Amino acid sequence: MDDISTDSLLIVLAVLICLSAFFSGTETAMMSLNRYRLRHLSQQGHKGASRAEQLLERPDRLIGLILIGNNIVNLAAASLATIVCQRWFGAWGPAVATGALTFIVLIFAEVTPKTLAALYPEKLAYPNSLVLRPLMTLFYPLVWLVNSISNALLSIVGVRPLHGDGDDLSADELRSVLNEASAMIPRRHREMLVSILDLEKVTVEDVMVPRNELYAIDINDDFKTMMKQLTHSPHSKVLLYRGNIDDVVGFLHLSDLLRLMTRDQEVSDKATLLREVREIYYVPEGTPLNVQLLKFQRAKERLGLVVDEYGDIQGLVSLEDILEEIVGDFTTGLQPAVSDEINRNEDGSFDVDASINIRDMNREMNWKFPTDGPKTLNGLVVETLEEIPAVHTRLTIGDYQIEVLEANESVVTTVRVIQLK
Template sequence: MDDISTGTLSGILITLLFISAFFSSSETGMMSLNRYRLRHLAQNHHKSATRVEKLLSRPDRLIGLILIGNNLVNILASAIATLIAIRLFGDYGVAIATVALTVVVLIFAEVTPKTLAALYPERVAFPASFILKPLMVLLYPAVWTINAISNGLLALFRINPHGGEETAISSEELRTIVNEAGALIPRRHQDMLVSILDLEKVTVDDIMVPRNEIYGIDVTQDWKTISRRLLQSPHTKVLLYRDNIDDALGFIHARDALRLLAKEEFSKPTLMRAVREVYFIPEATPLNVQLVKFQRNKERIGLIVDEYGDIQGLVTLDDILEEIVGDFTTTISPTLSDEIKPQDDGSYLIEGSASIRDINKELGWQLPNDGPRSLNGLILEYLEEIPQANIGLRLAGYPIEILEVENNMVKLVRVLPHYYQS
């Protein structure tokens, strides 16, 4: 290089620094890409994304290629910088070149391009793939040799170079992605997606209608009473039972009852023949499992039974769907359930049968829900006895006044506002 002028060497050095910056930014850009977005773009036939995805399919080879190029360029740049410095400063040139080139490489060929690539990975990685792909073909023998040696060293430590962590994400990670989607996904859709993910954490026991609230008809009653209860039913499907709910016979659909009435064949025998078989659901069944079972068995309603076969409650397909999309109402504005009534003083009148999970969900409270499922059950567990009316207690930090007790159950309570908590 003695025949090459200092100006020419300086131009070569600057060019090498640009090439080093290219390799540094390419490495960071490639590794910073959102793999799921990249896969989505590749599936939609985005040419650059397809090319990058192919390069990233073997990250060991890609990293090997980039490091070979980067190190060759940096070593050559170091040699040229030293030669220039010796010409200019004599014996002190080596020290000056070492310090100066270190600062220049760090700023202009490492930190700055890598920071830029980390901020805009697609803008860096996609154009870089045009150069990296042919370079991979050109330098493949060198890349293969270096990777073989590197993988052999890893094997000595019993590390499988191709057995990295799975790229699949867990439900918790997916929940975080959905919550942080911001304006990319409307808030309403975010809530629905998170609710779907939460189905595996919620069981049919959490959303069921308790057995004491199931609207049913005892077929041992006289026909006039049966007819009246059918006409007064608030539901399209009514449970028929003999003497008590545990001896359930099946469900009668209002449509079937009207058809019998239209044919003037409305009597107890014809009603019993129109009964549809009961579909039973084991307690503690997760909602995501039950949703699939409803679909597979073409059912929309079922009775929940415990390990002894006793009926604990009732759940419908609509109940599960409401867990995903929210309550079906005639207004789009959010409203509290009928069991929760806000008062002018900021307190809430809540029925004892209200679900703790629903209370926490609607009011943003944190009542303990790892035990009893109803507010009545939670109060009885805390007091360890059936209370009298007009007594107060503080439960999980919430001041509660018991207003009504009926049939050994807390019927109605008043809960003071959350800002009264200590």
């Protein structure tokens, strides 16, 4: 290259450094792309995203191509820098070339383009894929050879490059993605999506109306008493039982009762009434809400009685209870609103009905009482103390101090909660 001017060599050297920056930045940009956004844009017909997605189908080939290109230009740049520096510094040329080129490549061909690519991957990856596609075709034999050797070495240590973990997300990873998507998804929608994911962690016992709070009518009562209870029912479906709540007869829809009264002017006896009773749909305790939601859909049911392994009734769960876990409380329901069971005092403490469901209380007050044990606050207090406490007994659970305000021989009825932190 003695007949080529130094100025020409410097121009070629500058071009090679730019090419090195191109390959370095492109590598970082392609590997930094959000694969889910990339897939979405590709499905929407974005040409740059489609090219990038095709290249990323075989990341081993893409990396091989980029590194081949980067090494070629870097070696060529090193050779030219050595020639130029020998002309300028004589015997010291190689040493000067090594130091100077290392600094220049590090700043202008590595750190700067890679930082830029990490910050704006789409702006670099999509247009740069226009260059990578023909380069992949041009250098394919060399890329195939390099990848074959590399993959063979990886297989020796038990790594299979073509069978990586992929882009599948677990439920916990998807939950993290949703929590971090605050700028893209409204908070209320994000909470609903996370609640859907959490359904598998919640069982029917967590949301059911407990046995002792069921509104039910004993068919052994006299007919007038039954009719009075039915006409004053706060619910559109009433549970009927015979003598004991475990001996259930079925549900009576008040719409059926109204139809009878409209047709016959009045319902004269129990037999007429009982002919309108519908069969019970039973739900095993421990059923996750996501499973029960599908079962309600397939069975075309909206209500079910939760039973334990012995067939004893534990409570009642409705489709509305499950939907409230996703969208929050409705204006009406089988249970009173949580706020009716919690009263704020002037000193910042709260008087709470101890029969409250802990999950409902946590959601309403943004508290963090444990939910992996007892379902009610009364149950949590009793389990913690291992006895029915006396009035004014105090205990600390997590970041909360609890004082028993009212209790009887079998249950804690009212407590005062003070948040310590």
